[in-house]
Amino acid sequence: MKKAFKTTLAVALSVCMAAALTACGGSSSTSSSAPAEEAAETSTESSAGAGTTIKIGGSGPLTGGAAVYGQAVKNAAEIAVEEINAMGGIQFELDMEDDAHDPEKAVTAYGVLKDWGMQVSLATVTSAPGAAVSPSYAEDKIFAITPSGSSTSVIYADPDNLSGAYGNVFQMCFTDPNQGSASADYLAEHQALGSQVAIIYKNDDNYSKGIHDTFVAEATAKGLPVVYEGTFDDSNAQDFTVQLGQAKDAGADIVFLPIYYDPASLILTQANQMGYKPTFFGVDGMDGILTLEGFDTSLAEGVYLLTPFSADATDELTVNFVNAYKEKCGGEIPNQFAADAYDCVYAIKQACEAAGVTGDMSADEICTKLVEQFTSMTFSGLTGTEMTWNENGEVTKSPKAVQIQNGVYVGVGD
Amino acid sequence: MQFLSYLINGLGLGSVYAIIALGYTMVYGIAKMLNFAHGDIIMVGAYIAFFAITKFSLPFPLAVLAAIVVCTMLGVMIERLAYKPLRQATSLAVLITAIGVSYFLQNGAQILWSSSSKVFPSVISAGGISLGSASVSYLTLLTIATCIVVMICLTLFINKTKTGSAMRACSEDKGASMLMGINVNMIISITFAIGSGLAAIASVLLASTYPSVYPTMGSMPGIKAFTAAVFGGIGSIPGAFIGGLLLGIIEIFAKAYISTQLSDAIVFGVLIVILLIKPTGLLGKKINVKV
Numbered sequence: 001m002k003k004a005f006k007t008t009l010a011v012a013l014s015v016c017m018a019a020a021l022t023a024c025g026g027s028s029s030t031s032s033s034a035p036a037e038e039a040a041e042t043s044t045e046s047s048a049g050a051g052t053t054i055k056i057g058g059s060g061p062l063t064g065g066a067a068v069y070g071q072a073v074k075n076a077a078e079i080a081v082e083e084i085n086a087m088g089g090i091q092f093e094l095d096m097e098d099d100a101h102d103p104e105k106a107v108t109a110y111g112v113l114k115d116w117g118m119q120v121s122l123a124t125v126t127s128a129p130g131a132a133v134s135p136s137y138a139e140d141k142i143f144a145i146t147p148s149g150s151s152t153s154v155i156y157a158d159p160d161n162l163s164g165a166y167g168n169v170f171q172m173c174f175t176d177p178n179q180g181s182a183s184a185d186y187l188a189e190h191q192a193l194g195s196q197v198a199i200i201y202k203n204d205d206n207y208s209k210g211i212h213d214t215f216v217a218e219a220t221a222k223g224l225p226v227v228y229e230g231t232f233d234d235s236n237a238q239d240f241t242v243q244l245g246q247a248k249d250a251g252a253d254i255v256f257l258p259i260y261y262d263p264a265s266l267i268l269t270q271a272n273q274m275g276y277k278p279t280f281f282g283v284d285g286m287d288g289i290l291t292l293e294g295f296d297t298s299l300a301e302g303v304y305l306l307t308p309f310s311a312d313a314t315d316e317l318t319v320n321f322v323n324a325y326k327e328k329c330g331g332e333i334p335n336q337f338a339a340d341a342y343d344c345v346y347a348i349k350q351a352c353e354a355a356g357v358t359g360d361m362s363a364d365e366i367c368t369k370l371v372e373q374f375t376s377m378t379f380s381g382l383t384g385t386e387m388t389w390n391e392n393g394e395v396t397k398s399p400k401a402v403q404i405q406n407g408v409y410v411g412v413g414d
Numbered sequence: 415m416q417f418l419s420y421l422i423n424g425l426g427l428g429s430v431y432a433i434i435a436l437g438y439t440m441v442y443g444i445a446k447m448l449n450f451a452h453g454d455i456i457m458v459g460a461y462i463a464f465f466a467i468t469k470f471s472l473p474f475p476l477a478v479l480a481a482i483v484v485c486t487m488l489g490v491m492i493e494r495l496a497y498k499p500l501r502q503a504t505s506l507a508v509l510i511t512a513i514g515v516s517y518f519l520q521n522g523a524q525i526l527w528s529s530s531s532k533v534f535p536s537v538i539s540a541g542g543i544s545l546g547s548a549s550v551s552y553l554t555l556l557t558i559a560t561c562i563v564v565m566i567c568l569t570l571f572i573n574k575t576k577t578g579s580a581m582r583a584c585s586e587d588k589g590a591s592m593l594m595g596i597n598v599n600m601i602i603s604i605t606f607a608i609g610s611g612l613a614a615i616a617s618v619l620l621a622s623t624y625p626s627v628y629p630t631m632g633s634m635p636g637i638k639a640f641t642a643a644v645f646g647g648i649g650s651i652p653g654a655f656i657g658g659l660l661l662g663i664i665e666i667f668a669k670a671y672i673s674t675q676l677s678d679a680i681v682f683g684v685l686i687v688i689l690l691i692k693p694t695g696l697l698g699k700k701i702n703v704k705v
Contacts (some may be wrong), residue, residue, distance in 0.1 A: 009495070066531050203675055231674045235634050240626035241423050242669040249416065262531050266626055273551060294468065294533035294625075 021333030051087040052359030053091040054352065054366075056081070056345070057113035059129065060105050062098035066126055066260070069337045070098070073125045073147050076252035077323050078347035090352055091359070092345070099124060103132035108275075110136055118142065119363045120352075120370065122344055123169060125337065127176070127207050128152035130169075131159075138166040141364035143346065143371060145170040147340035149282070151206050155393040156308060165392035168367050170374055170382065171322055172340045172347070173308070175394055176207060179259065179283050180214030183306055186401055187254060188222035193279050194303070196251030198228035200243050201265060202259050228253050232263065240267050241274065248276045254288035257282045261289035268299040279304065287335045290407060304403050308383035309339035310411045321382055333408075336383065343381035345399045350379060415641045419548035421663065426456035426554035429664020433616040435646070435654035436568065436641035437609035439563050443649035444585045444605045447505060450512040451492060453636015455610050459485045460534065460618030460627045461516050461527055467535050473588035474537040481614040489610025491610065498599070516633070522630040532627035534621040543669050564612065570652065581605060585649070638665075641685050647695030656696060 009256030026297035058077070074096040081094045095116055106129030115119070117258070121137065124130040124144035130149030137144045146154060149174045159166030159267040174182070187193060197219060202208040212229075219226050226285070227250040230243030244267065245254055255271075255278045257264050264286055271277070282289075282305040289300050311322050311333045321342060325334040351357075351373035357366050374389045384397030434456060441449045459481040466477035496515050500508045533674040541565065542551035564584050572578040584601045620635060621627055638661060646657020668680040688696065 013495075022533055061522070063528065064530070067528070233675075236669075236674075238626065238634075239427060239666075240421075242420065242666055244675055245416065245419065246670065262626060262628075265533060266624060271627060275549075290549075292533055294464075294535060295532075378511070 014351065027402070045343035053093045053356065054359045055093050055095070055117050055119045056118075056122060056348065057095050057097070057116065057118030058124070059097040059099040059109035059133075060122075060125030062099040063234070064102075065098040068261075068291060068335070069148060070096075070125050072102075072335050072338040073122070075329050076230070076321075076325065076334060076341040077122060077324045077345050079321070079328055080342045080401055083324075084345065084349050090349060090357075093144070093350075095347075096122070099129045101126050101129060103129050103221070105129070106133050107136070114140065114142075119359070119366050120144075122147060122341065124149050125288075131206075132360075134166050134169045136232055137169055137282070141168060141367045143168050143363075143367040145171075145172055145344050146174045147344045148284070148337045150174065150176045150179065151210055153206060162392075167393070168371055170389055170393040171395055172344045173284070173395070174397065176210035177214040179306060180211040180216075181218035183211075183217045183258075183281060183283060184218035184222060184224060185304070187256075188219065188224045191282075194253035196225055196227045196252045197254045197256055198230070198247035198250060198278070199226060199256045199258070200232070200240065200247070201257075202233060202237075203231040204233040205259075207285065208258045209284040209337070211221065212392040215256060215258065237263050238266060240270050243267075244274055244276055245270050247278070248274070251255070252278055254279045254281055257286065260285040261287065261292060265289055265292055265295050265299075268303070268324055269296075272299055277356070281305070284336060287337065291332070291335075291406065297404075298384070300404050302403065303402055304412070307336040307402055307409070308397060309334075309336040309401060310400065310402050310409050311335075312408060315410065317400065318382055339382040343383050347379045351377060357360065416548075416670075419457065420666050422548055422550045422554060424543070424663035424666035425659060426551075426557050426662070427666060428642075429557040430616055430620050430657035430658075431639045431642045431662050432561050432655045432658025433612055433619065434565055434635060434653060435658045436564065436638050437612045437616070437648075437650060438643040439606055439648055439654040440568075440609050440612075442643070443583055445497070445602050446585075447497065447508045448512065448640070449497075449609070450509070450636070450640075451515040451519060452609065452613055452636075453632035453639070454516045454523075455485050455613045455632070456493075456617040456620065456636065457523060457627075457629060457632035458488060458519060459614035460621040460631065461523060462614075463621065464534055464627050465692075466533055466536065467640065475528040477595055477617050478615065481618055482611045485610040485614035485617070487625065488608045489606045489613070493603060493606040498602075504619065516636075520629050520633070527629070531626045531631075534625040534627050536622065536625060538622060553619075553622055555628065560615065560619060561655070561658075565651065568608075568612075568651055577601070577604060582692050638681070641682065645685055645688055645695055647698030650695070650697045653695055654696035660696075 019182055041261055060073050061067050061072040062074060077094055081092045086092050095113060096238055099109050106124050110133045123144035124133060125148050127149045130146055131153035132150060152159035152162060152175050153168050155165055157164055166397060199212055200211040201268040222250055228247045230246060254267035257280060264282060280303045282303060284307060286305040287307060290297050322334060325338060351370050355369035355373050358371055373390050376388045378388050387395050387397045389395050402411050403412050439454050445639035462484045463481040466472045466480045472572055492515055495675050496511050497508060500511060538553045538556060544547050572581060580596045583596055584598055588598055604688045642661040643654045645661060647653030665677055665681050669677040672680060
C-alpha cells in the first residue's frame with residue numbers, strides 16, 4: 001500500500017508540474033508577437049510600405065510587483081503599432097519580453113531580442129533593468145527609447161555625476177532628479193496644500209532615493225521645510241506606523257511619497273487607521289494605486305501625483321487613445337506608462353519617416369539616423385507638446401500635477 | 415504618550431511573530447528540524463483566506479477555518495513528501511530541503527496567483543479603544559488576545575493530554591518512545607499539523623494587520639519569527655512567546671527612537687548579542703520540558 005501510494009502521488013505531482021509548466025509556457029514573446037504578426041500580415045496585403053518591416057523590441061515587467069507598468073506599456077505599444085501598420089507606409093513588428101523588473105532577466109531578454117533581429121528598441125520599462133541593459137545597447141549601437149525608465153543610470157554610465165551618456169539611449173519620461181525637483185517646486189509654489197513636508201522613501205531603491213535626494217535639495221533651496229524623513233526597505237515594507245507617527249508628531253501636513261503604489265497603499269491604510277490625514281503627494285510610481293486589486297480607493301482620495309498624462313483630458317489624441325485602450329483591455333483606463341509607450345512608438349515612427357529608415361537597414365545604421373533625428377526634432381504626443389531631446393537622451397517636457405478625486409485623476413493645473 | 419502607542423504597536427507586531435515562532439519551536443522541539451517553509455505556509459494561508467472572503471464570500475470565521483484546513487493538509491503533505499524520507503539523513507540535508515520547499519511554494523503561488531499584490535479585505539472594524547493618549551485598534555487587541563489564548567491552549571495540550579505527553583516523550587528520546595509503543599510517525603505528523611494550523615491563524619492576523627498579500631509575504635516574517643524563536647530559546651513554547659513579543663517591541667522601538675534605516679540591523683544585532691551571552695536563548699535552559 002505504501003509503494004502504490006507513493007507512485008500515485010509521484011504521478012499526480014508530475015502531472016501538476018507539467019500543467020504548471022505549460023501554464024507559464026504561454027510567455028510574453030508568443031503572445032506579443034502574435035498581434036504584431038497579424039498586423040504585419042495585414043500590412044503586407046495593403047499598400048506598398050517603405051520596404052520591409054522594422055523590428056521594435058523591448059522588455060518590461062509583465063509579471064511581478066510592477067506588472068501593471070509592463071502590461072500597460074505592452075498594450076499601448078501594440079495599439080500604436082497596429083495603428084501605424086494600418087496606415088500603410090512604414091511597418092513595425094513588436095516584441096515585448098518579460099523581465100519581471102529584474103536586471104538579470106532584462107539582460108537575458110536583451111539577448112533574446114538581439115537574436116530575433118531587433119533594430120530599434122523601447123529599452124525597458126523600469127529603471128534598474130534599464131541600467132543593466134543600457135551598456136549593451138550602447139555597445140551594439142541599437143537605438144533605444146524607454147517610455148518610463150526614469151533613473152539617470154539608464155542614460156548615463158556615471159549617473160551620480162551625470163556624465164558618460166550612452167548617447168543612443170533616450171527617455172520619453174522625465175528623469176528622477178527632475179521629478180524630485182519638479183515636485184518640490186510644485187509644493188513650494190502651492191503652499192495652500194501644506195507647509196511642512198515629511199518624506200517616506202525606500203532606501204534600497206535607486207528610483208526612490210534619487211527622487212528623495214533632489215527633492216530635499218530643491219526644497220531646501222526654495223525654503224520649503226522638510227520636517228521628517230523616514231525610510232523603509234524590502235524587509236520592512238509592511239509596518240509604517242512608526243514613520244507615520246513620527247511624521248505626525250513633527251507636524252507634517254504634506255507627506256511626499258517617492259515610492260511605488262504597493263507600499264503606498266499600506267501607508268494610506270495605516271495613516272487612515274491612525275487618524276492622520278495629511279496631503280499625500282506621490283510621483284509616477286503612485287500610478288496604479290487605483291487598479292490595485294481589493295484596494296479601497298476612497299483611501300486614495302485627495303492624493304496628488306505628478307504625471308505627464310491625464311486620461312480625462314479632452315483633446316482628440318487623448319480621447320482616441322483612451323478609447324482604443326479601453327477597447328483592447330476590457331474597459332481599463334490607460335495610465336501614464338501606457339501613454340509614454342504610445343508616444344515612444346509614434347516618436348520612432350516620426351524619426352524613421354524623416355530619416356528615410358527602411359527595414360533592410362542594419363541596426364547601427366538606423367541608430368545613427370535616429371539619434372540625429374531625435375536630437376533635432378520636436379515631437380508632440382499624449383505626454384507633452386513640443387518635446388525635445390538633448391544629446392544625452394534627456395527629454396524636456398513639463399510635468400502636470402493631478403489629484404485623485406472620486407476615484408479618477410483630475411488635472412489641477414501647474 | 416507616544417511611548418505607549420509604540421509599545422502597543424510593538425506588542426501587536428510581536429504577537430504575530432510569536433504565533434509564527436510557536437510553529438517553528440514546536441517542530442524543532444519534536445522533529446529536531448527547522449522548517450523554513452513555515453513562512454510560506456503562512457503565505458498560502460493568507461491567499462486561501464483572501465480567496466475565501468473575496469471569491470466565495472465566506473464569513474470571516476469560515477475563511478479562517480478554510481485557511482486552517484488547507485494549511486494543515488499542506489503541512490502534513492510537505493512533511494510526508496519532503497522531510498520523512500530524510501529522517502535518517504544529516505540535518506543539513508533536511509535544512510536544504512526545507513529551503514527548497516520554501517522556494518517551491520513561493521514560485522507555485524506566483525504561477526497560480528500572479529505576483530501582483532492583492533489587498534486583504536478588512537474584516538475587523540476599524541477604530542479601537544483609547545488607553546490614555548494612545549489608541550489601540552481592535553485588530554491589535556485581537557492579535558494579542560489570540561496569541562495568549564493559543565499559548566495557553568498549546569501549553570495545556572502539551573502538559574495535560576496523552577498526545578501531548580507523547581510529544582514530549584518524542585522530543586526527549588525518539589528511540590525510547592518507539593519502544594514504549596508511541597507511533598512516532600503519527601506524532602511528528604500531528605506536530606506539523608498543529609504547527610501549520612497555527613501558521614494559518616498567524617497568516618490571517620498578519621494579512622489583516624498589513625493588508626498586502628503577495629507570494630513572498632511570508633519569507634521576511636518567517637525569518638524574523640525564526641529569529642524570535644531562537645532568541646527566546648528554541649524548543650521552548652514560552653520562549654517563543656516571549657521572544658516574539660520582545661522582537662516586535664525591539665523592532666518598533668529601534669525604528670522609532672534610533673533610526674528607521676538601521677532598525678533591522680539593530681534587531682538582528684540584539685539577537686547576536688543575546689546569543690553570545692546566552693546561546694540557548696532567553697528561556698532555553700530554564701524550562702526542561704521541551705515541547
